[in-house]
Amino acid sequence: MTYSILPENQVNRLRNRAKYDYETVHGIVAATPVLHVSFCSGDEDAAPTILPMIGALGTFPETLLEESSEVPDLYLHGSTSARLLKERGKEVKVCVAATKVDGYVLALTPFHHSYNFRSAILHGSAEVVKDEQERLFAMELITDKVVPGQWRVTRTPPTKVELQSTQILRVRINTASAKVRWGTPNADRRDLKDSDLIQRCWSGVVPMWETYGEPVSGPDNQAPIPQHVVGFVSQANAANESVAYTAAQPQ
Amino acid sequence: MTYSILPENQVNRLRNRAKYDYETVHGIVAATPVLHVSFCSGDEDAAPTILPMIGALGTFPETLLEESSEVPDLYLHGSTSARLLKERGKEVKVCVAATKVDGYVLALTPFHHSYNFRSAILHGSAEVVKDEQERLFAMELITDKVVPGQWRVTRTPPTKVELQSTQILRVRINTASAKVRWGTPNADRRDLKDSDLIQRCWSGVVPMWETYGEPVSGPDNQAPIPQHVVGFVSQANAANESVAYTAAQPQ
Numbered sequence: 001m002t003y004s005i006l007p008e009n010q011v012n013r014l015r016n017r018a019k020y021d022y023e024t025v026h027g028i029v030a031a032t033p034v035l036h037v038s039f040c041s042g043d044e045d046a047a048p049t050i051l052p053m054i055g056a057l058g059t060f061p062e063t064l065l066e067e068s069s070e071v072p073d074l075y076l077h078g079s080t081s082a083r084l085l086k087e088r089g090k091e092v093k094v095c096v097a098a099t100k101v102d103g104y105v106l107a108l109t110p111f112h113h114s115y116n117f118r119s120a121i122l123h124g125s126a127e128v129v130k131d132e133q134e135r136l137f138a139m140e141l142i143t144d145k146v147v148p149g150q151w152r153v154t155r156t157p158p159t160k161v162e163l164q165s166t167q168i169l170r171v172r173i174n175t176a177s178a179k180v181r182w183g184t185p186n187a188d189r190r191d192l193k194d195s196d197l198i199q200r201c202w203s204g205v206v207p208m209w210e211t212y213g214e215p216v217s218g219p220d221n222q223a224p225i226p227q228h229v230v231g232f233v234s235q236a237n238a239a240n241e242s243v244a245y246t247a248a249q250p251q
Numbered sequence: 252m253t254y255s256i257l258p259e260n261q262v263n264r265l266r267n268r269a270k271y272d273y274e275t276v277h278g279i280v281a282a283t284p285v286l287h288v289s290f291c292s293g294d295e296d297a298a299p300t301i302l303p304m305i306g307a308l309g310t311f312p313e314t315l316l317e318e319s320s321e322v323p324d325l326y327l328h329g330s331t332s333a334r335l336l337k338e339r340g341k342e343v344k345v346c347v348a349a350t351k352v353d354g355y356v357l358a359l360t361p362f363h364h365s366y367n368f369r370s371a372i373l374h375g376s377a378e379v380v381k382d383e384q385e386r387l388f389a390m391e392l393i394t395d396k397v398v399p400g401q402w403r404v405t406r407t408p409p410t411k412v413e414l415q416s417t418q419i420l421r422v423r424i425n426t427a428s429a430k431v432r433w434g435t436p437n438a439d440r441r442d443l444k445d446s447d448l449i450q451r452c453w454s455g456v457v458p459m460w461e462t463y464g465e466p467v468s469g470p471d472n473q474a475p476i477p478q479h480v481v482g483f484v485s486q487a488n489a490a491n492e493s494v495a496y497t498a499a500q501p502q
Contacts, residue, residue, distance in 0.1 A: 040292075041291075099285050106398060106401060140361075166362065207465075
């Protein structure tokens with residue numbers, strides 16, 4: 001399944017790096033701890049706004065997830081006073097970016113320097129979720145995106161005050177695209193024949209990934225560090241490191 | 252030195268997390284490998300656009316840097332065909348976000364879950380740099396931001412074709428702000444008195460940082476891995492890890 005290519009999401013530069021399939025786009029969103037959500041005020045002279053937000057893809061009611069042709073929605077966690085919601089009416093057009101850096105590509109010339117990266121851009125319309133069941137579904141989805149299994153060990157359901165101070169946005173995805181650059185440095189044939197340069201200037205990839213450290217108990221904590229957190233740290237570290245080293249290989 | 256507080260950059264939520272001083276704002280930009288740059292098409296019904304870009308703060312000519320009251324410019328690396336430049340005229344209003352996640356804050360309730368993070372938002376106007384000396388200044392600035400010392404070991408100056416395919420944008424910063432959340436989980440007094448909950452549910456911080464791996468030589472490489480790259484990897488890893496563990500302590 002792929003997103004349709006429309007003027008908003010068509011990748012114009014380096015088209016061989018473009019991907020439109022659900023698996024790539026949704027995988028990048030799932031792997032990115034902070035999404036950047038941008039919207040315009042509608043005033044041509046005004047600067048746009050970007051908010052860093054936590055979000056997760058999902059479909060409510062959950063049974064719909066079984067239809068693989070379905071585009072999921074993006075649920076974003078906000079607060080009742082967040083600017084995005086305050087300034088605008090019912091529906092806000094948004095652009096959402098999810099970006100992962102997988103390594104620094106160091107080449108013989110500044111021009112061929114690059115990053116190994118995965119980047120997804122979603123275009124859609126954001127709306128405040130009102131339905132209480134859908135809101136709870138989204139809160140659990142977003143909490144468990146951060147560390148899977150967190151929701152069920154915490155004190156739930158949220159109190160009335162907690163619910164009132166939590167805003168959930170649903171972004172209906174209109175279209176989306178991804179760009180992926182993996183591999184080794186590019187070089188000009190002429191530079192490769194410059195024996196002085198090639199013996200002096202190292203070219204290769206410095207892999208890069210997000211690492212999680214040893215969990216640090218808070219001052220109020222009285223519980224042991226749970227298995228689902230320990231497991232998350234070791235699994236995420238191994239998976240992230242493996243992706244970065246894979247990206248550094250010739251593709 | 253601090254940025255003036257204007258309607259665009261005033262932090263409205265959780266004001267105790269807001270920072271407007273140059274040191275905090277510029278430090279976050281310097282530490283962030285990918286900046287998210289957003290702009291509007293000017294059409295109220297159009298979706299905004301976000302581009303992930305590499306950028307660095309600097310002042311040209313460099314002598315100006317000595318005046319500490321000076322706001323630096325933000326230089327962004329693009330390509331001559333990048334959408335931001337293609338679609339608009341001389342000057343484009345942009346919003347630029349730099350976001351670092353320093354840890355996951357796991358609390359007794361979903362509501363008190365959070366991230367330790369540092370986030371900077373810049374508002375300004377982007378323009379294509381035409382002056383060749385300023386362009387070269389910015390290319391060196393951006394290349395050396397990624398791994399300090401890279402520019403001088405590579406084949407420079409860029410060829411005519413390389414220069415023609417590289418676009419440099421200068422963002423004159425109008426105003427900026429930062430938000431920082433560091434520390435341990437918050438909790439409600441009532442939950443802390445729930446002995447079943449407090450013995451079952453761990454609360455604390457999972458520190459998180461960007462790690463660099465062993466440099467992987469490319470297929471064309473004939474040079475040893477240089478000291479400035481080895482040094483960068485070990486220094487960046489130690490510094491990033493230290494920040495994440497510091498953020499996990501009570502502040």
